[in-house]
Amino acid sequence: MLLAALLSFASCSKNNDNAPTQTEKIRIAEKTSSTGMLVTLWADKQDLTVAWNQLYVSLRNSDGSIVTNAKVSFAPVMDMTAMKHSAPVEQPLYTPDKELYKGAVVFSMPSGQMGAWTLTVTVDGEPVIFALDIKAAPANTKSTATFTGSDGGYYTVSLVQPLTPRMGMNDLEVLVNRRQDMMNFPPVEDLAIELIPEMPSMGHGSPNNVNPIHTGKGRYRGKVNFTMTGDWRLHFKLKRGNMVIMEDAALDLLF
Amino acid sequence: MVICWLTFTTISYAQPVDSAGRDLPSRTLLLNEVAIRPGRDIYEEAKDTRQKSLQEMTDKILEYTPGISMIRRGNFAMEPTIRSLNSGQITMTIDGMRVFGACTDKMDPISSYVEPNNLESISVSYDPGANTGGSGLGGGINFRLKEPSFRETPKWSGRIGTGFETNGAAVQTLGGLDYASADLAFQINGIFRRSANYKAAGGKEIGFSQYRKWNGSASVIRSLGRTGILKASYLQDEGHDIGYPALTMDVSFAKAKIAGLSYLYSNQQESIHWETKAYYNSIDHAMDDTNRPPETVNMHMDMPGTSTTFGGFSALDLHLNDQHHMKIKVDGYQNKLLSSMTMYPTEGSPMFMYTLAAPVRRNMGLHVSDVLSFGKRTMLTSSARLEYNHDDVSDKKAKEQLSGMFPGDLTRSNVITNFSIALGFQPDAHWLLNASVARGSRAASLQEAYAFYIYNRLDAYDYLGNPALSGESSVNFSISSSYRNEKIEASGNLFRYFIQDYIAGAILKGYSTMTIGANGVKQYVNLPSAKLYGGELAFKWKAGGGLVITSLNSFTRGSDGDGLALPLIAPLKTVNTIDYNLDKTILRIEGITNTTQKHVSTQRYGETATPASTILNFYIGKEFKVSSLQALKINLGIDNILDEYYFQHLDIQKVARPGRNLTYRMAVLF
Numbered sequence: 001m002l003l004a005a006l007l008s009f010a011s012c013s014k015n016n017d018n019a020p021t022q023t024e025k026i027r028i029a030e031k032t033s034s035t036g037m038l039v040t041l042w043a044d045k046q047d048l049t050v051a052w053n054q055l056y057v058s059l060r061n062s063d064g065s066i067v068t069n070a071k072v073s074f075a076p077v078m079d080m081t082a083m084k085h086s087a088p089v090e091q092p093l094y095t096p097d098k099e100l101y102k103g104a105v106v107f108s109m110p111s112g113q114m115g116a117w118t119l120t121v122t123v124d125g126e127p128v129i130f131a132l133d134i135k136a137a138p139a140n141t142k143s144t145a146t147f148t149g150s151d152g153g154y155y156t157v158s159l160v161q162p163l164t165p166r167m168g169m170n171d172l173e174v175l176v177n178r179r180q181d182m183m184n185f186p187p188v189e190d191l192a193i194e195l196i197p198e199m200p201s202m203g204h205g206s207p208n209n210v211n212p213i214h215t216g217k218g219r220y221r222g223k224v225n226f227t228m229t230g231d232w233r234l235h236f237k238l239k240r241g242n243m244v245i246m247e248d249a250a251l252d253l254l255f
Numbered sequence: 256m257v258i259c260w261l262t263f264t265t266i267s268y269a270q271p272v273d274s275a276g277r278d279l280p281s282r283t284l285l286l287n288e289v290a291i292r293p294g295r296d297i298y299e300e301a302k303d304t305r306q307k308s309l310q311e312m313t314d315k316i317l318e319y320t321p322g323i324s325m326i327r328r329g330n331f332a333m334e335p336t337i338r339s340l341n342s343g344q345i346t347m348t349i350d351g352m353r354v355f356g357a358c359t360d361k362m363d364p365i366s367s368y369v370e371p372n373n374l375e376s377i378s379v380s381y382d383p384g385a386n387t388g389g390s391g392l393g394g395g396i397n398f399r400l401k402e403p404s405f406r407e408t409p410k411w412s413g414r415i416g417t418g419f420e421t422n423g424a425a426v427q428t429l430g431g432l433d434y435a436s437a438d439l440a441f442q443i444n445g446i447f448r449r450s451a452n453y454k455a456a457g458g459k460e461i462g463f464s465q466y467r468k469w470n471g472s473a474s475v476i477r478s479l480g481r482t483g484i485l486k487a488s489y490l491q492d493e494g495h496d497i498g499y500p501a502l503t504m505d506v507s508f509a510k511a512k513i514a515g516l517s518y519l520y521s522n523q524q525e526s527i528h529w530e531t532k533a534y535y536n537s538i539d540h541a542m543d544d545t546n547r548p549p550e551t552v553n554m555h556m557d558m559p560g561t562s563t564t565f566g567g568f569s570a571l572d573l574h575l576n577d578q579h580h581m582k583i584k585v586d587g588y589q590n591k592l593l594s595s596m597t598m599y600p601t602e603g604s605p606m607f608m609y610t611l612a613a614p615v616r617r618n619m620g621l622h623v624s625d626v627l628s629f630g631k632r633t634m635l636t637s638s639a640r641l642e643y644n645h646d647d648v649s650d651k652k653a654k655e656q657l658s659g660m661f662p663g664d665l666t667r668s669n670v671i672t673n674f675s676i677a678l679g680f681q682p683d684a685h686w687l688l689n690a691s692v693a694r695g696s697r698a699a700s701l702q703e704a705y706a707f708y709i710y711n712r713l714d715a716y717d718y719l720g721n722p723a724l725s726g727e728s729s730v731n732f733s734i735s736s737s738y739r740n741e742k743i744e745a746s747g748n749l750f751r752y753f754i755q756d757y758i759a760g761a762i763l764k765g766y767s768t769m770t771i772g773a774n775g776v777k778q779y780v781n782l783p784s785a786k787l788y789g790g791e792l793a794f795k796w797k798a799g800g801g802l803v804i805t806s807l808n809s810f811t812r813g814s815d816g817d818g819l820a821l822p823l824i825a826p827l828k829t830v831n832t833i834d835y836n837l838d839k840t841i842l843r844i845e846g847i848t849n850t851t852q853k854h855v856s857t858q859r860y861g862e863t864a865t866p867a868s869t870i871l872n873f874y875i876g877k878e879f880k881v882s883s884l885q886a887l888k889i890n891l892g893i894d895n896i897l898d899e900y901y902f903q904h905l906d907i908q909k910v911a912r913p914g915r916n917l918t919y920r921m922a923v924l925f
Contacts (some may be wrong), residue, residue, distance in 0.1 A: 002659070166654050168656045201603035202606070204768060207660070227660070
């Protein structure tokens with residue numbers, strides 16, 4: 001597949017529209033739609049995992065020109081034989097400087113014995129189905145977790161930033177979704193979140209963290225201070241008004 | 256042991272003795288300077304001390320100096336303090352070279368890298384204005400390394416020595432070789448010493464107090480004819496497997512490499528002396544908890560640390576005339592520290608953090624002093640030092656780690672001024688009087704500015720640095736007088752220091768500790784004020800018939816602006832000695848007493864009281880002339896004859912000092 005990618009690069013015309021401008025994107029899958037449009041799925045890393053994954057779509061007409069104004073949507077589905085379910089999604093939007101449609105999917109479980117993941121990318125009403133291999137999170141990490149809240153709701157908290165944590169102050173961003181039904185997981189926009197980081201093997205936290213606040217579409221931004229490398233557990237307390245929805249939603253990081 | 260005296264003025268610089276007939280250290284212009292010479296006898300009668308002190312650790316020599324107390328963390332490497340001012344508050348230099356320890360727990364003060372075998376003399380200055388070593392509140396200590404000297408007819412000489420101590424089964428071997436000719440001379444020396452755990456009184460073994468080290472140094476001088484002398488020196492000191500009973504970890508190695516190159520020039524009349532020197536040193540230090548029983552080690556950790564310094568100075572000594580003597584010095588250095596901790600939990604991934612995240616200090620100074628003599632009796636010495644200090648964090652990853660604790664720019668700059676005025680008056684041949692006022696000032700040390708959860712064993716708190724810390728400054732008043740006649744010599748000092756912006760730790764609420772078991776987290780802050788006062792009294796009586804009686808006494812008392820006792824202040828200490836000299840034999844009996852230290856603050860500084868202690872030591876030394884060899888010297892001693900169980904106030908964790916110890920030293924000089 002890499003060879004095919006190289007050949008397609010080599011054969012491209014001087015109109016360099018077939019490669020995304022950010023060449024560090026990794027091609028995940030590619031298909032041609034029934035209308036002859038080449039739909040390519042890109043990501044920032046080789047493996048898609050049980051986490052919030054940034055996904056990009058590039059669209060090329062059969063003549064090679066880029067499609068900049070299509071309506072693109074994601075529909076991830078986990079087929080577990082007995083039943084199917086979807087996952088939290090951030091629908092793609094076109095980003096002109098990258099010439100890509102940028103969106104995200106939180107895959108809540110790995111591919112395997114339990115079932116298989118597909119991602120249906122619908123372009124102007126035309127669906128293209130990709131079969132995806134979702135890997136388990138690396139050991140000692142947990143970037144997305146689901147909880148049953150005190151209101152009976154089924155919540156997902158996923159880490160958006162930092163994806164490459166550093167020592168010291170990091171921007172922290174999480175995405176919170178709620179299950180509406182098996183196929184819809186809309187973002188939750190009305191929570192107050194308290195962040196308490198901890199090193200489980202030391203039992204200590206860190207000072208100067210900033211609780212994430214809602215910035216739109218279920219995204220909450222704050223700051224986390226990592227005083228050293230190692231295993232970190234981020235404890236999130238989710239509240240709606242005065243009601244505590246979730247006392248301790250914990251995600252694990254290792255760097 | 257070693258006998259020292261206090262000199263106050265240098266009236267006639269060109270001669271090697273002052274007008275009262277006292278030997279003066281050459282090429283120094285410091286007022287209130289004390290010179291201790293392990294290798295040279297200060298008083299003609301006490302020749303044996305050279306022998307014993309060649310093998311005695313530098314720490315012991317310093318302990319006998321008035322005003323100097325040693326903070327002890329184990330059997331090895333004690334940290335000197337001058338009138339209980341320590342660390343960044345005083346300077347410590349080796350031949351004028353700035354050297355900084357690498358260990359965050361201060362297990363490696365630079366005195367630990369110097370052996371009496373390397374030493375020519377140790378000079379202590381109590382005056383921050385006159386101290387050419389650098390800026391500080393209380394002066395500084397300069398370790399002068401042994402220097403070869405030229406000789407008309409070429410000659411080889413040397414020494415070999417061995418020693419043994421019953422307490423800890425300590426052994427040492429040393430050797431040295433000197434060559435001197437008219438235009439080239441060098442000296443090389445080396446020592447190896449080793450000790451097992453020592454025993455306190457009653458045979459109680461103090462675990463983790465072993466050590467093993469070797470040390471070697473070499474220096475070469477080459478005459479360039481009329482244009483001067485070129486001198487190169489190198490010292491390497493390596494300690495391995497060093498135990499620290501007062502701490503939860505030991506030292507797996509402490510290595511120092513210290514090199515210097517100087518150009519010296521003196522004019523024909525000896526009225527101008529000029530030294531220009533460039534130097535480099537690097538210290539590599541690693542702490543080690545693998546020898547401790549696993550149940551005492553909460554979590555295994557690696558704690559390496561390094562300190563590298565390079566610098567230079569140019570010092571000009573001008574004896575313009577008998578009334579006027581000036582000294583000008585420019586100096587500069589750069590010191591980089593790096594220390595980190597990697598922790599290995601039983602479950603989970605290793606955790607890494609910097610404890611000193613690559614801070615770097617760049618420093619430049621100008622020092623001027625002038626000694627004005629009025630007539631034969633009066634001398635006025637004025638000194639001033641202007642220094643520019645710039646600190647920064649030099650590594651990107653280190654900056655990132657600190658970004659979570661210290662917002663904003665981490666660079667610091669200070670301009671520091673020190674000055675002093677001292678008046679010396681010699682009413683007659685017997686008396687010498689001196690009064691001085693000084694202003695001392697120092698920037699906060701790199702550790703005080705940038706520490707990252709460094710555990711302080713004294714109060715069991717983790718300490719955070721404070722990049723916004725102001726430096727400390729003090730106004731020092733002191734008066735001294737000395738009297739001397741054929742039989743008696745007596746001298747006394749009194750001092751009072753008023754300190755502003757005293758640096759201490761203040762509790763940070765809501766911060767979780769890094770060290771398991773720590774009481775909490777403190778950050779360095781400036782307290783508005785602190786006071787220090789005290790004095791030293793030395794007395795010597797040549798009773799006749801070869802009998803000499805000496806008494807050295809020191810006292811310090813310190814409190815902060817709230818009246819709470821400052822930490823690590825030594826109580827009244829008195830060292831009383833009776834020497835009996837007969838021909839080539841010397842006998843000595845001495846008693847060292849420390850009174851109780853009850854002036855402590857447990858609540859603020861974590862200190863507790865210390866009981867009084869007295870120990871008795873006895874030594875006998877004899878010199879033999881053996882045909883082809885120059886001399887054979889043998890020394891026998893008993894330390895702590897009565898096997899007293901004791902510890903001193905500055906012994907961290909109050910670990911007991913050694914019990915009875917029989918010592919044997921032998922050296923052959925050829």
